[in-house]
Amino acid sequence: MSFDEKFDRLKISGNDVNTRILEKYGHKIKTDELSFTKGKTNKDKANRATVENVLDPRTMRFLKALTNRGVISAFNGCLSTGKEANVYHAFAGDGTSSRNTDVKVEDLVKLTSVEVNQDSEEDNGDNNNVADIDGSKPEGVELRKEYAIKIYKTSILVFKDRERYVDGEYRFRNSRSQHNPRKMIKIWAEKEFRNLRRIHQSGVIPAPKPVEVKSNVLVMEFLNRGNGFASPRLKDYPYKDRDEIFWYYHILVAYMRLLYQVCRLVHADLSEYNTIVHQGKLYMIDVSQSVEPEHPMSLDFLRMDIKNVNGYFEKMGIDIFPERIIFQFVISEKLETFKGDLNSADDLREFVKNNLPIKSTDEDEAEDEVFRSLHLVRNLGGLEERDFDRFTDGKFDLLKTLIASDNQKNFTASEQYGMEDLDADDSSENEDSSAGEDEEEEDDDEDDDDDEEEYSDYSDSDDDSKPKGKKYEDKDDKKKRKQETKEAKREKRKTKVKKHIKKKLIKKTKSKK
Numbered sequence: 001m002s003f004d005e006k007f008d009r010l011k012i013s014g015n016d017v018n019t020r021i022l023e024k025y026g027h028k029i030k031t032d033e034l035s036f037t038k039g040k041t042n043k044d045k046a047n048r049a050t051v052e053n054v055l056d057p058r059t060m061r062f063l064k065a066l067t068n069r070g071v072i073s074a075f076n077g078c079l080s081t082g083k084e085a086n087v088y089h090a091f092a093g094d095g096t097s098s099r100n101t102d103v104k105v106e107d108l109v110k111l112t113s114v115e116v117n118q119d120s121e122e123d124n125g126d127n128n129n130v131a132d133i134d135g136s137k138p139e140g141v142e143l144r145k146e147y148a149i150k151i152y153k154t155s156i157l158v159f160k161d162r163e164r165y166v167d168g169e170y171r172f173r174n175s176r177s178q179h180n181p182r183k184m185i186k187i188w189a190e191k192e193f194r195n196l197r198r199i200h201q202s203g204v205i206p207a208p209k210p211v212e213v214k215s216n217v218l219v220m221e222f223l224n225r226g227n228g229f230a231s232p233r234l235k236d237y238p239y240k241d242r243d244e245i246f247w248y249y250h251i252l253v254a255y256m257r258l259l260y261q262v263c264r265l266v267h268a269d270l271s272e273y274n275t276i277v278h279q280g281k282l283y284m285i286d287v288s289q290s291v292e293p294e295h296p297m298s299l300d301f302l303r304m305d306i307k308n309v310n311g312y313f314e315k316m317g318i319d320i321f322p323e324r325i326i327f328q329f330v331i332s333e334k335l336e337t338f339k340g341d342l343n344s345a346d347d348l349r350e351f352v353k354n355n356l357p358i359k360s361t362d363e364d365e366a367e368d369e370v371f372r373s374l375h376l377v378r379n380l381g382g383l384e385e386r387d388f389d390r391f392t393d394g395k396f397d398l399l400k401t402l403i404a405s406d407n408q409k410n411f412t413a414s415e416q417y418g419m420e421d422l423d424a425d426d427s428s429e430n431e432d433s434s435a436g437e438d439e440e441e442e443d444d445d446e447d448d449d450d451d452e453e454e455y456s457d458y459s460d461s462d463d464d465s466k467p468k469g470k471k472y473e474d475k476d477d478k479k480k481r482k483q484e485t486k487e488a489k490r491e492k493r494k495t496k497v498k499k500h501i502k503k504k505l506i507k508k509t510k511s512k513k
Contacts, residue, residue, distance in 0.1 A: 192288035254348035
């Protein structure tokens with residue numbers, strides 16, 4: 001039997017399992033040509049679409065979560081916009097969870113500050129929610145608790161230089177993706193929340209109370225002057241008289257010291273735009289870029305803050321203090337003539353008012369110009385190889401010498417940023433080495449003098465007309481000459497690098513190579 005005949009006699013059952021599976025799922029099999037190239041991932045642009053540069057679907061989910069948990073009860077219009085975030089007004093919730101509350105983009109964008117005023121009037125009667133111009137509350141009126149919601153921009157990032165404010169921060173040493181500006185925003189919001197909480201808990205500087213942070217959304221206390229309007233910034237505040245301008249200048253200088261010494265922070269963007277006058281007090285805001293004193297650029301940021309504050313109040317037409325003096329006042333651990341409470345802003349303000357010298361001459365302006373261009377080094381860790389020769393010659397301006405040069409003024413600065421970073425063993429070694437060097441120098445002086453005397457005996461032996469040389473020198477002149485030589489060498493030793501420091505510098509230089 002041939003193969004064709006056998007094939008014809010073969011019968012295939014219609015109940016075969018494979019046949020039934022093919023009939024059941026055959027319509028789902030793709031018959032298109034197989035593509036071996038990696039297909040493009042198609043993302044819907046609507047998922048990244050934003051309203052007012054901050055309200056995207058992801059942010060909306062965070063706001064909905066805050067509403068469901070009872071943190072906020074109503075989300076209102078935009079209060080202000082900036083280069084890094086928008087600030088919105090909201091009413092506080094009762095703290096109870098609610099799963100039926102929904103937040104829509106349309107409801108967020110159509111509400112304005114006018115509607116916020118109308119809501120306030122409906123809740124408290126006709127103009128019962130109106131506070132005084134300084135933010136004080138009228139008697140017999142209970143105001144609704146208000147929050148300011150700061151939402152950082154995620155779409156159009158104007159401010160992209162966030163990395164230098166985070167690098168070197170011990171608190172954020174384990175942060176990842178710092179080079180991605182979008183992912184940096186979450187760290188940035190957390191940084192402001194922690195800085196605000198630290199300042200608020202210290203109790204020495206007025207600051208809005210932080211409530212909660214979620215990704216790029218920060219909820220904090222709202223400083224209002226009534227009718228849903230925010231309290232004025234220092235730049236927009238209408239001063240009553242010249243004395244009030246002086247008061248705010250002195251209190252702001254005192255705040256810089258309290259922020260540095262008590263809160264252990266440097267604002268890094270302090271100006272008239274980042275301070276608010278609320279109920280007669282000066283509040284400090286926008287501390288997302290604030291760094292700790294241990295940050296590598298903290299002193300440069302502090303110097304910039306002092307320049308900004310002095311520049312604004314100088315435009316206001318009042319006498320200001322030299323920037324170098326304010327810098328010393330801020331970083332000095334102790335104030336010699338101060339007899340009040342170092343944690344009291346009022347006591348420090350009085351000290352600033354009565355003790356700090358006024359910037360009045362061209363020489364003061366020249367010193368400030370030099371101070372702005374100084375490379376501030378707090379310890380040997382910041383000393384580069386190229387600065388070694390200048391340091392050896394005594395021309396390098398360490399922060400320690402910057403403070404100590406004006407020691408005769410009204411306060412004594414701390415030497416905590418000088419050589420105190422060395423260990424206690426180094427300090428004892430310093431004393432021993434300096435004492436040993438003094439003895440060596442004196443011995444060298446005597447040896448040099450003896451050699452010169454011996455040499456002088458044979459130098460001019462042929463000239464019998466007049467004896468020359470130190471051998472025939474008068475005793476009083478010889479004593480005076482030796483004393484002058486010792487004084488000169490002693491002055492030179494003041495700027496000489498100690499042996500143990502020189503060894504460390506050389507060791508550090510070799511390790512870099």
